Amino acid sequence: LRCSQQRPSSVTFNSCISAGEKASQWQMSLEILQEACKEGHASSVSFNATFTALERGSRWTLALQLLKEMPWRKIVPDMGSYGALLT
Numbered sequence: 001l002r003c004s005q006q007r008p009s010s011v012t013f014n015s016c017i018s019a020g021e022k023a024s025q026w027q028m029s030l031e032i033l034q035e036a037c038k039e040g041h042a043s044s045v046s047f048n049a050t051f052t053a054l055e056r057g058s059r060w061t062l063a064l065q066l067l068k069e070m071p072w073r074k075i076v077p078d079m080g081s082y083g084a085l086l087t
Contacts, residue, residue, distance in 0.1 A: 021050075033066075
C-alpha cells in the first residue's frame, strides 16, 4: 500500500483486509488494520473483516482484544462485529 504516490482510502484498506482473510493470511489482515488505524481510515467494516480473518486463523482471543480496542479508537461495534465473533 505504501508503494503508490496516492494515499489509500478506507475502501482500499478494507479490500486488502478482506483479501488477506480470503487467502487465510490473518497476519496480513491484522497488519493492514493497524495501518488503517494509523492513517485514520479504520471503521467497523475494517474491524469486522479482520475479525473474520482471525476467526479463520483460530485466533479468536486476538479478535476479542480488538473488539475491546474499538471504543478506544472511537469505532462503535455493530451487529456485524458481534456476528463475526460468534461464528
